[in-house]
Structures are given as structure tokens and as C-alpha cells.
Amino acid sequence: MADEVVLLDFWPSPFGMRVRIVLAEKGIKYEYKEENLWDKGPLLLKMNPVHKKIPVLIHNGKPICESLIMVQYIDEVWKDESPILPSDPYQRAQARFWADFVDKKASFSIYSVGTKVWMTKGEEQETAKKEFIECLKLLEGELGDKPYFGGQNIGFVDVALVPFYCWFYAFETCGNFSIEAECPTLIGWAKRCMEKESVSNSLHDQHKIYGFVLELKKRFGIE
Amino acid sequence: MSKGEVVLLYFWVSPFAMRAKIALEEKGVEYEAREEDLLGTKSELLLSSNPIYKKVPVLLHNGKAVCESSIVVSYIDEAWPSPPLLPSCPYERSQARFWADFIDKKVFEGGNSIWRSKGEAQEVAIKEFIETLKLLEGVLGEKDFFGGDSFGFVDIIAIPLASWFYAYEQFGSFKVEEECPKFSAWMKRCMERETVAKVIPDLTKVYEFVCMMRKMYGFE
Numbered sequence: 001m002a003d004e005v006v007l008l009d010f011w012p013s014p015f016g017m018r019v020r021i022v023l024a025e026k027g028i029k030y031e032y033k034e035e036n037l038w039d040k041g042p043l044l045l046k047m048n049p050v051h052k053k054i055p056v057l058i059h060n061g062k063p064i065c066e067s068l069i070m071v072q073y074i075d076e077v078w079k080d081e082s083p084i085l086p087s088d089p090y091q092r093a094q095a096r097f098w099a100d101f102v103d104k105k106a107s108f109s110i111y112s113v114g115t116k117v118w119m120t121k122g123e124e125q126e127t128a129k130k131e132f133i134e135c136l137k138l139l140e141g142e143l144g145d146k147p148y149f150g151g152q153n154i155g156f157v158d159v160a161l162v163p164f165y166c167w168f169y170a171f172e173t174c175g176n177f178s179i180e181a182e183c184p185t186l187i188g189w190a191k192r193c194m195e196k197e198s199v200s201n202s203l204h205d206q207h208k209i210y211g212f213v214l215e216l217k218k219r220f221g222i223e
Numbered sequence: 224m225s226k227g228e229v230v231l232l233y234f235w236v237s238p239f240a241m242r243a244k245i246a247l248e249e250k251g252v253e254y255e256a257r258e259e260d261l262l263g264t265k266s267e268l269l270l271s272s273n274p275i276y277k278k279v280p281v282l283l284h285n286g287k288a289v290c291e292s293s294i295v296v297s298y299i300d301e302a303w304p305s306p307p308l309l310p311s312c313p314y315e316r317s318q319a320r321f322w323a324d325f326i327d328k329k330v331f332e333g334g335n336s337i338w339r340s341k342g343e344a345q346e347v348a349i350k351e352f353i354e355t356l357k358l359l360e361g362v363l364g365e366k367d368f369f370g371g372d373s374f375g376f377v378d379i380i381a382i383p384l385a386s387w388f389y390a391y392e393q394f395g396s397f398k399v400e401e402e403c404p405k406f407s408a409w410m411k412r413c414m415e416r417e418t419v420a421k422v423i424p425d426l427t428k429v430y431e432f433v434c435m436m437r438k439m440y441g442f443e
Contacts, residue, residue: 059314073314097290
């Protein structure tokens with residue numbers, strides 16, 4: 001019996017990209033359905049009534065929501081190819097901790113406070129930039145000398161963080177700063193991830209993302 | 224049953240630390256509970272084992288630190304597999320994680336908004352809090368526990384937060400039992416478990432703590 005896998009997504013979402021990377025790593029065939037977040041469709045509202053957000057994974061008709069929960073689910077069901085989480089409980093706890101950190105601090109910085117980089121000016125923007133860089137430096141510390149957060153191969157934390165890389169250009173341009181200058185090790189890591197097809201095929205072109213950010217700025221009336 | 228040295232850094236009123244304690248109790252793990260003075264000075268051990276957040280709970284297993292309560296509970300479940308706290312089916316596990324995450328995002332913050340606000344803002348906070356509990360009642364359905372027949376992961380994540388409900392009720396002049404009888408029944412069922420009763424503090428003491436916090440943060 002063939003598995004039916006559907007992914008509801010919105011193309012610039014870093015959370016959706018996480019799932020796409022893992023589906024590609026494991027060679028899972030799926031149907032991609034683009035949602036218009038300004039006009040949410042009935043399938044999204046039915047499959048994620050609690051949060052009404054993308055991404056949503058629908059496996060044989062059953063929905064799974066929240067990107068990191070989806071990644072763990074995929075890792076457990078398709079457990080033979082390219083494991084994303086380590087098997088040792090302590091290492092799993094560490095991976096979950098740092099992925100959670102990305103969600104709490106870095107992605108909040110990147111997605112919301114990071115939007116302060118392009119949504120605000122002056123002192124508020126400087127504070128946002130400073131907090132953002134601090135988060136990235138902590139992640140650099142966790143990476144250390146390893147090629148990936150997952151060790152020799154990409155793992156849970158790599159998947160959680162790398163989609164934000166394609167948003168860096170937009171932040172740098174709007175905020176007039178260089179992330180590479182502050183966090184060269186992290187950029188090195190991101191470029192290493194991008195050499196993998198599963199990552200480069202899942203992330204969008206940074207200029208396209210910048211174009212989307214400019215559209216958002218117009219929509220919210222910020223010049 | 225123990226497997227190595229287990230230390231838990233906690234604070235008596237922290238519902239997050241209670242989660243870890245209940246999980247350890249459920250597994251029958253011997254552990255040393257060390258109370259942190261969160262109103263005073265944090266210990267060197269806390270600061271060095273949780274440098275990112277400097278919060279409780281921290282579980283130290285043979286000296287290695289695990290932080291963030293939901294992650295601690297997952298770790299306890301995996302390091303001591305019996306009895307299992309999460310279902311064995313991947314889909315059911317994803318649903319348990321989803322609801323644990325929902326509870327984490329909505330319940331504590333929502334409840335605390337009640338004692339942090341007054342007047343119309345408080346009315347809104349109470350309304351939203353009740354709505355959250357009603358949604359969870361729907362998830363519970365006719366089951367005894369969120370875990371089904373057995374007390375499990377979601378129950379452990381949720382029940383410590385319920386120890387703060389008496390305080391919310393006092394400040395908001397409402398009763399969870401009246402608004403959400405099914406949820407209230409689930410709370411009672413959990414509190415009857417030895418592992419939970421052992422860990423949950425006296426509800427009046429929690430209320431007194433919240434009163435003190437209210438004064439401290441100038442919400443009078």
C-alpha cells in the first residue's frame with residue numbers, strides 16, 4: 001500500500017523548509033500544496049484548526065502540525081534512511097534542546113525580532129541586531145569544530161536552523177550589517193549544508209526572499 | 224530502580240520542575256532533589272549546568288545536564304523506558320507532543336494573565352483561559368487521561384500547571400469546576416495518583432506565593 005504524503009506549505013516559510021529538507025534526505029515522495037497565507041484555504045483550516053499555520057504534514061489523511069514535531073514524526077516513521085535524531089537519549093535531549101533554542105530565541109530573533117531589523121529603525125533596530133548576533137554566536141559555540149550540529153551528518157539542529165540562512169541576505173540588506181563578519185563559523189556551516197542537495201533544493205534563493213520581504217514592508221507600510 | 228546518579232534542581236512552586244519530579248516518580252527512579260533559591264541566589268551548579276536559561280528544572284544524570292522541562296520528561300522516558308510515558312505508535316506520539324506543546328504555549332501564560340490584570344482586561348484573560356481548558360476537554364474526550372487509560376506524557380506536562388489554578392480562581396473569582404467540569408474531574412483523577420500527590424504542593428501555599436509575586440511586580 002503506497003503512502004500518501006502531502007505537505008501544506010508557504011514558499012518563504014523557514015518552518016516549511018525544515019520539513020522539505022527531511023523529506024528530501026529520506027527520499028520520501030510527497031505532494032506539495034502551496035497555501036496563500038493571506039487567504040487560508042479550507043484544507044489548512046481543517047487540518048490545523050488549533051493554530052491555522054503551515055507547515056502541515058498529512059500522512060494517509062492524518063495531519064501532523066508544528067515543524068519540529070513533524071520532523072520527529074518523519075524520523076520515526078521512515079527510520080531506516082538518514083536518521084535525523086541520534087539514538088542515544090542524552091544526545092537526543094541535547095539536539096532537542098538546541099532545536100528548541102532555535103525556535104525560542106533564534107527564530108524569534110530571526111523571524112519576529114529579526115523582522116524588527118527590517119520593520120524598525122534606529123535604536124530598536126540596533127538592539128534587535130545585537131540580540132540576533134548573540135543568539136547566532138551561542139549556536140556557533142554549540143557547533144564548535146563539528147562540520148554539522150549533528151556531527152558528521154546533518155541532524156535535528158541543522159534542519160531546525162539552516163532554513164533561516166536564506167533569510168540572512170534580507171536582514172543584512174535591511175539592517176545594513178554583515179552576519180558573516182560577526183559569525184563566520186556559522187556562515188561556513190550554512191554553506192556546507194547548502195552543498196547538500198536536500199538543503200539547496202529546499203531553501204529558496206536569498207534574493208527571492210528579499211523580494212518577499214520588500215513586499216511585506218510595502219504591505220505593512222514600512223519604507 | 225536506579226541507573227547511575229540522578230540529581231534534580233528544582234524550586235518548590237515551579238510547575239516545570241514538578242513535571243520532572245512526577246516523571247521520575249512514575250519510573251521509580253531514585254534521585255536527589257536539590258532546591259534552588261530562585262528568589263535569592265542561584266547556585267553555581269544551576270548556573271553552570273543551565274548557562275543559557277539559568278532556570279529549573281535541571282536534571283543531572285551522572286553529571287550530564289538536561290534542561291527544559293518537556294525535554295527532561297522525554298529524556299526520562301527514554302533513559303528509563305518502563306513504564307512508557309509516550310504511546311508506541313508514531314502518530315499517537317506526534318499528537319501527544321503537539322498537545323504538550325499547545326499546553327506549554329497557552330496554559331501557564333494564559334492563567335498568569337489573570338492575576339496580572341484587572342477589570343476588562345482580566346475578564347478577557349479569564350474568558351480565553353476557560354476557552355483553552357474547554358479545548359483541552361475536547362482533546363480528553365471520554366478518556367480518563369490524556370494518555371488514554373494510562374497516565375502519560377501529556378498528563379505529566381499539564382497537571383503541575385493545574386496546581387496554580389486555585390490561585391487564578393481566587394484572583395479571577397471563577398471556578399474551574401463550574402466552567403470546565405470534565406477538566407476538573409481529570410485534575411482530581413491525577414491528584415489521586417501517589418506520584419502526583421507526592422509532588423504537588425499545597426494549593427494555598429501556591430496562592431500565597433502568587434500574592435507575593437503580585438506585590439513584588441507591582442500588580443496590586
